[in-house]
Amino acid sequence: MFAIENLRMTFVAPGNVVVNAVDGISLGIGTGKLITLLGPSGCGKTTTLRCLAGLERPESGKIVIADQTVCDTENGLFVPPSDRGIGMVFQSYAIWPHMTVFENVAFPLRVARDRKYSANEIKERVLRSLDMVRMSGYETRPATQLSGGQQQRLAFARGLVREPQILLLDEPLSNLDAKLREQMRVELKQLQTRLGITTVYVTHDQSEALALSDEIAVFNFGKIIQRGTPQEIYRQPKSQFVADFIGSANFIKGRVKDVQVADHTTLVETGHGLFRCIFGQAVTAGQDVLVSARPEDLMLSDKPPGDGFNAFTGKISHRVFLGEVVDYLVDAGDGEVRIRSKPEAEFQIGQVVHIGVSPQKCVALPS
Ligand SMILES: Nc1ncnc2c1ncn2[C@@H]1O[C@H](COP(=O)(O)OP(=O)(O)OP(=O)(O)O)[C@@H](O)[C@H]1O
Ligand SMILES: [Mg+2]
Structure with missing residues (x-):
């Protein structure tokens, strides 16, 4: 038009x-x-x-x-x-x-x-x-x-x-x-x-x-x-810039370990362990990247997530009840992450939690 x-x-x-x-x-x-x-x-x-x-x-x-x-x-x-x-x-x-x-x-x-x-x-x-x-x-x-x-x-x-x-x-x-x-x-x-x-x-x-x-x-x-x-x-x-401008995102520092061209994923070494990620822009082994993950895509649990998820642990440091959702700050050793959960399961400040996130929800970005 x-x-x-x-x-x-x-x-x-x-x-x-x-x-x-x-x-x-x-x-x-x-x-x-x-x-x-x-x-x-x-x-x-x-x-x-x-x-x-x-x-x-x-x-x-x-x-x-x-x-x-x-x-x-x-x-x-x-x-x-x-x-x-x-x-x-x-x-x-x-x-x-x-x-x-x-x-x-x-x-x-x-x-x-x-x-x-x-x-x-x-x-x-x-x-x-x-x-x-x-x-x-x-x-x-x-x-x-x-x-x-x-x-x-x-x-x-x-x-x-x-x-x-x-x-x-x-x-x-x-x-x-x-x-x-x-x-x-x-x-x-x-x-x-x-x-x-x-x-x-x-x-x-x-x-x-x-x-x-x-x-x-x-x-x-x-x-x-x-x-x-x-x-x-x-x-x-x-x-x-785009990840941050549209919605909010956690940015986790990491380095690309290898790239799987076949399924369009990459393995990234981060301070929270190995993360499998997708990427919007080509990355190469050895490259420094930021792994972007939305707060609502990180899942909190008192048990480790199943196979296939990127997983790490942390301790709840802050909690805000917003009615339909609850926002948490979790101290995960290598920096804090923001997590947005449904209020069904509530976690207390100081509680040690397992965090899981699907590789499809983790995007490796050039840093
Ligand atoms: N008549 C003008 N004379 C000089 N500079 C101008 C003029 N009009 C716009 N600019 C400059 O051009 C740039 C782009 O302006 P524009 O108005 O297109 O931005 P915008 O994206 O619409 O911003 P906003 O969201 O604040 O409305 C700005 O740096 C602005 O200061
Ligand atoms: Mg304008």
Whole structure:
């Protein structure tokens, strides 16, 4: 549905500091899919989105939206935002306080430069958009008299009113409190799937990315570090940065003993003993690595785990009851590990425990 090729954008900040905001990014996704640009603050997510929208002129690169080249710096081609068939919703929803709900949604139609909409068509489209976001009946309400969630839905309705080919969303839920954010996340996903609209979603919230995306592109310093489905990114991170940014992970220092190409595993010598691991990026014997293991994948028991598990022992040093789960810190000789357990079996501080983890849940990463 869209393709970005080798996009570059630099800014010159005060003091002549050159910032490589977007540093050679290539990206694309099929029709009806939702891709998330995920990464820490300042990594170039918004700049990429603004280039896609035509709000920023990239230094170099090519952008194609639905078979139409909208930007190609090689030959100076640049299509303005209004002619790109995109809808946008930003973090600050930019709702006009002096307008009613109806007028807010109608605005993009009234200012459209590429075509004129009749009064009837405007009414029809506004009502349809409001219906999509379950805001029918609010047409005459001043926009200021809406709750946070309603304002957010209004912003979506406005983003959709021109029936865009692509919806660009820049941290659209970040102004909402945690509970509402989770609720709107579900609503947004339902709306996006129902409309089958191709969506680019920007966030630095990893759980939002995991919950919403068909694909995630992890950004850092203006580059895409890893791209894949939420499962791939979570289960097979290729670097410590990705493992750490998405969820939380224990990193256990080790050295590769041997690599079994046949089943794609490696044996790693660690301070907790020998670990069999999978790897996302090729490793070689003798290489220093970090074994990444998620707290929820480590199993606590008062007995040693069965064959086939990586196993070690430790002593519970800290315990936090969180209702549905219990978090433990376990002193395992060569450093502490974090373990997240179901509360069925409880372990006490000072108790000596056995820890087991499946090789499939241990990823050897270049250190
Ligand atoms: N107009 C500008 N002038 C100078 N520097 C800019 C400008 N816009 C962005 N930058 C810089 O470019 C880099 C990327 O910015 P961008 O807004 O794309 O980050 P982001 O990933 O969206 O971050 P956040 O999660 O904080 O929104 C940052 O270092 C930022 O300071
Ligand atoms: Mg941003």
